[in-house]
Amino acid sequence: MKSCIFNIQKFSLHDGPGIRTVVFFKGCPLTCKWCSNPESQKFRIQVLCDHSKCTKCQTCIKNNKANSIELIDNKIIIKAYDPNENYDMLCPYNALQVEGEELKIETIMKEIMKDKDFYDESSGGVTLSGGEVLSQAPFAIELMKALKKEHIHVAAETTGYATHEVFNEFIKNVDLLLYDMKHYDTIKHKEACGVSNETIIENMRFAVSNHIDVIARIPVIPNYNDSLEDAVQFSRLLKDIGIKKINLLPFHQFGLNKYELLGLEYAMKDVPQLYPEDLEDYKQVMINEGLDCYF
Structure with a gap:
């Protein structure tokens, strides 16, 4: 059993608690215009x-x-x-x-276990990311089972875009979901990401109802979801679902060079970056709505 992995990033401090290793799965069914990892979009090397x-x-x-x-x-x-x-x-x-590289679970686990002491000492662990990890769910599920046998905390960064059956099986071995939320409006979500958000919202509700620890991550994109009214609508939807924590991700241009390397046009190349100070009012709207919102 193999999966296409495009990076195993060690000593990450921003993808879950403690010191973590992040395993990046290649391939994503969404086509977000601002994607900072365009090399993750295709399912092939x-x-x-x-x-x-x-x-x-x-x-x-x-x-x-x-x-x-x-x-x-x-x-x-x-x-x-x-x-x-x-x-x-x-x-x-x-x-x-x-x-990208086709790797076996044994190969990935061998690399992960090199830093087991760091996970234990920092209350860290492993985060599965992408691309979209749910697109390679059978492999990811077996990898998570191997991690749990080693008593390693497992987080997954995901868009939640998968059938209910796949999602239900996937979250059985997850300790934390870092759940990307691009837009609250179905039409706008489809315009920018290529798919609607109905399944995404349904799966988020299911995870919360099953007492999975879920943090909503919102990439705040200029002229797409960056108005104060957007903050209000996000807050209302997420409160209704039962989300308590929101991690705001200001739009950046870290992936710009990757589009050039891939020979791809980048729709956002001339859009200025956002910084936390640009979104203080946005964050305050969510705090006023009773949510734990942070950068």
Whole structure:
């Protein structure tokens, strides 16, 4: 049993309590315009080209066995990943970078267990993220079972977008859900993310009703969900569901360079970043509604 993983990030302090290791699953059914991890969207391994390093020498094209690399509009484009190709050896300037790897549970657990002492001492653990971890639920569930056998705290960062049956099985081994909430309005959610939020809200209600610890995470995006009225509507919906804690995530541009590496257009590239000080009034609205809201 394998899963496509694009990063195992150690010593994280922002994805659940204590010191944590975050396992990033590749692939996501949502198409959020502001996604800061575009390399997580596809369910397959990809090869990126750092055009700042590329000299257009075309060595990679000449030596590529699968003929899957081309020069288009004066840019190196990798059409498909070839598992038999050694991409580190294709470019003399180290411009090619593979994103994603098919890993077994045993391999991931071996890496996680290296830091078991840190989890124990800090009341930390492991967080499953993405992409969307629910899209690879069977593998994630088995990984969580392995973690629980080692008495490791398990958190999952998720959009909650999955069938009720999948979600129900998934949360049986979760200690904490970091639950992304993009918008309270179904139409606006679909416009920006490609899917409606009805299933997402239903699953959130189910998790809360089953006494799962849930923190709602709201990415606050300019001209999308950043008005004070948006804060009011979010608060009312989340209070109705039974959510008590809200983590605001101001829009940032940390992922901008990744779109260039992937050769993708980024709809938000000219949108200014937000900072916590820009959202103090937004946060206060939620606090006034009786919610524990923080950055």
